[in-house]
Amino acid sequence: MKFIDEYRNAESARKLLDEIARVTTKPWVIMEICGGQTHAIIKNGIDRLLPGKIELVHGPGCPVCVTPLEMIDKALAIASIPDVIFTSFGDMLRVPGSSKDLFMVKSEGADVRIVYSPLEALKIAAANPDKQVVFFGVGFETTAPVTATTILEASRLGLDNFSMLVSHVLVPPAISSLLESPENRVQGFLAAGHVCTVMGWQEYEPLVERYHIPIVVTGFEPVDILEGILMTVRQLEEGRCGIENQYSRVVKREGNTVARDQISKVMRIVDRKWRGIGTIKGSGLALRPEFGRYNAEIIFDIEDVEVEEPPECISGIILQGLKKPYECTAFGTKCTPRSPLGATMVSSEGACAAYYAYARRQDTKL
Amino acid sequence: MSDKKPDAGAFSCPIPVSRFSTIQLSHGAGGRLSADLINSLFVEIFDNPALKKQDDQALLEIGGLKLSFTTDSFVVDPIFFPGGDIGDLAVNGTVNDLCMNGARPLYLSAGFIIEEGLPLDQLDQIVRSMKRAADIAGVQIVTGDTKVVNKGKGDKLFINTAGLGLIEHPYIISAGNLRVGDNVILSGSIADHGIAILSKRQELNFKTEIESDTAALNHLVAAMLEAGGEGIHAMRDPTRGGVAATLNEFARTSKVGTKIRQDRIPVKEPVAGACELLGLDPLLVANEGKLVAVVANEFVERVLTAMHAHPLGKDACVIGEVIVEQPGLVSMVTGIGGSRIVDLPEGEQLPRIC
Numbered sequence: 001m002k003f004i005d006e007y008r009n010a011e012s013a014r015k016l017l018d019e020i021a022r023v024t025t026k027p028w029v030i031m032e033i034c035g036g037q038t039h040a041i042i043k044n045g046i047d048r049l050l051p052g053k054i055e056l057v058h059g060p061g062c063p064v065c066v067t068p069l070e071m072i073d074k075a076l077a078i079a080s081i082p083d084v085i086f087t088s089f090g091d092m093l094r095v096p097g098s099s100k101d102l103f104m105v106k107s108e109g110a111d112v113r114i115v116y117s118p119l120e121a122l123k124i125a126a127a128n129p130d131k132q133v134v135f136f137g138v139g140f141e142t143t144a145p146v147t148a149t150t151i152l153e154a155s156r157l158g159l160d161n162f163s164m165l166v167s168h169v170l171v172p173p174a175i176s177s178l179l180e181s182p183e184n185r186v187q188g189f190l191a192a193g194h195v196c197t198v199m200g201w202q203e204y205e206p207l208v209e210r211y212h213i214p215i216v217v218t219g220f221e222p223v224d225i226l227e228g229i230l231m232t233v234r235q236l237e238e239g240r241c242g243i244e245n246q247y248s249r250v251v252k253r254e255g256n257t258v259a260r261d262q263i264s265k266v267m268r269i270v271d272r273k274w275r276g277i278g279t280i281k282g283s284g285l286a287l288r289p290e291f292g293r294y295n296a297e298i299i300f301d302i303e304d305v306e307v308e309e310p311p312e313c314i315s316g317i318i319l320q321g322l323k324k325p326y327e328c329t330a331f332g333t334k335c336t337p338r339s340p341l342g343a344t345m346v347s348s349e350g351a352c353a354a355y356y357a358y359a360r361r362q363d364t365k366l
Numbered sequence: 367m368s369d370k371k372p373d374a375g376a377f378s379c380p381i382p383v384s385r386f387s388t389i390q391l392s393h394g395a396g397g398r399l400s401a402d403l404i405n406s407l408f409v410e411i412f413d414n415p416a417l418k419k420q421d422d423q424a425l426l427e428i429g430g431l432k433l434s435f436t437t438d439s440f441v442v443d444p445i446f447f448p449g450g451d452i453g454d455l456a457v458n459g460t461v462n463d464l465c466m467n468g469a470r471p472l473y474l475s476a477g478f479i480i481e482e483g484l485p486l487d488q489l490d491q492i493v494r495s496m497k498r499a500a501d502i503a504g505v506q507i508v509t510g511d512t513k514v515v516n517k518g519k520g521d522k523l524f525i526n527t528a529g530l531g532l533i534e535h536p537y538i539i540s541a542g543n544l545r546v547g548d549n550v551i552l553s554g555s556i557a558d559h560g561i562a563i564l565s566k567r568q569e570l571n572f573k574t575e576i577e578s579d580t581a582a583l584n585h586l587v588a589a590m591l592e593a594g595g596e597g598i599h600a601m602r603d604p605t606r607g608g609v610a611a612t613l614n615e616f617a618r619t620s621k622v623g624t625k626i627r628q629d630r631i632p633v634k635e636p637v638a639g640a641c642e643l644l645g646l647d648p649l650l651v652a653n654e655g656k657l658v659a660v661v662a663n664e665f666v667e668r669v670l671t672a673m674h675a676h677p678l679g680k681d682a683c684v685i686g687e688v689i690v691e692q693p694g695l696v697s698m699v700t701g702i703g704g705s706r707i708v709d710l711p712e713g714e715q716l717p718r719i720c
Contacts, residue, residue: 360709
């Protein structure tokens, strides 16, 4: 596959690994923000090819994992209402709510459908005028533009049986939150290439200034990730800190201005609760009041649902990179993708799921 | 910027959802939940030695004859897809299950569950396609059953086929028969069937020329047996759950490890592209005309030569070996030289793929 194979090339990877080993003289802790990168790292065995001095810790960039429990419960409540067709990306279906997940609600008779795009949900709404069609809009800045576009399209089509349960989150406030934690060990970041494709890296510049930490915008293929690590290590070894762009074939400083405009037209910045990290100020996107007729929380009157998350798994600690999944006593025993204690074991971007699927028993003694 | 400092100790996760009181789609996906259901319900209650072996076919001895007996139901959606339809799929699927222990498939049954309103010309087309597939495989469909259900109570057409075959060789070809040092042979490119079906699903809307690989493998198997039957320790057609599920079942049943190499596994370019787009691992995607064979080292050359001479095995290659380390697990050397586990699929990747 053109534009993919060259970034999975064994020889390029070898050269980068040799160079990383050559420049590394001290131990460094680097966090990849994005769960997609976490999976690429574990799936390709990159962590085990790096010099022992470099520790990769896995960040909170898994939208499914940080979606608060009460949002899942709201989704379950809406999906259970008769005459509702509830649509979602596939990942959300297995995330456990307080007592069930969407798959179980589906098996009890609810009409829950997996879609690959919310625009697909619009088609379902147009084809089923006697039903209420709801889309579960979660994700980082990457998926926010399509949420915005869908709302604008619903408005253009005059669909009155379509709404969205929106729970978008933003990366930079989460980075700040991690760096302000007294337990922080992270010395450099690989920023999520696809988030930056939309948003650019301007908003990371103040973070570099304020926290004196290198940030490298990084892609998702093995060669991208190795190059991002090399660029970060070079900065650390040379005592520099700046924002650098490894993913230059895709990412520009200003990002995708059309997509950003769409987002700001439809959504506003709000405080958002992150599962495992608590409420982070200004870290979420919600629909603007003028789009209230597409807001499922208002339409189905479930704005006030609040749920306490029982302290049974350590996904919050995992999401901050303070522990590795295999350091959890429940990992692979009480907690598996089949019976997950938390969303990090469910999502295709969750760190626990990555370790379970690709690295079990190589790092652990299960 | 944060409201309050993150408090690691207070971070939490929800209550476990570990037991299901109703059947989930994943119970039929050929992955871990399917295995759980089969083991804890069917094998437990039906309880007999032939079933307990858990091969894709039962091995029976009647009056000095060794018979291979199997059944399979087909619920694929859509019923017509690039490269085939539910009819030839139903014949080929059962023929393949029969011959994976080296049996010569002979007779099939066919049960039709038809939804009221199915156009008769579609049924006609499917039945003719079954006849063609049976002729190619050299089997006869000798008995059958027809039921019609109310509109909305089924989905167009479901077909069940059962099959009977004769084992005429002395070898033991079984999931529990892997030995350290054996080679793992794959008969050709993977994931074609799953992606062909997906490409025709309404909700997915992508265009591709990929065709299902549905085919009867019994003639290929016969050629392999003739070339080196005594060296063939296990065979399976990797349908639901893909090559990953097959290798995991082999490793677990035989209590050995298996190591494969990513760079040796053939995946057609458009299939790889579709998997990339959809976030699917080709190792987990269904095939309907491929086989995995585990063969003793000294027989590999002979078996491969025989496979290469057959159209369905022309791309056959060795993708890995059976090792003593990590018994019960399948590991893979990745494209960049790292290593990872290849696990059973956990849940439903693609419902109603066959």
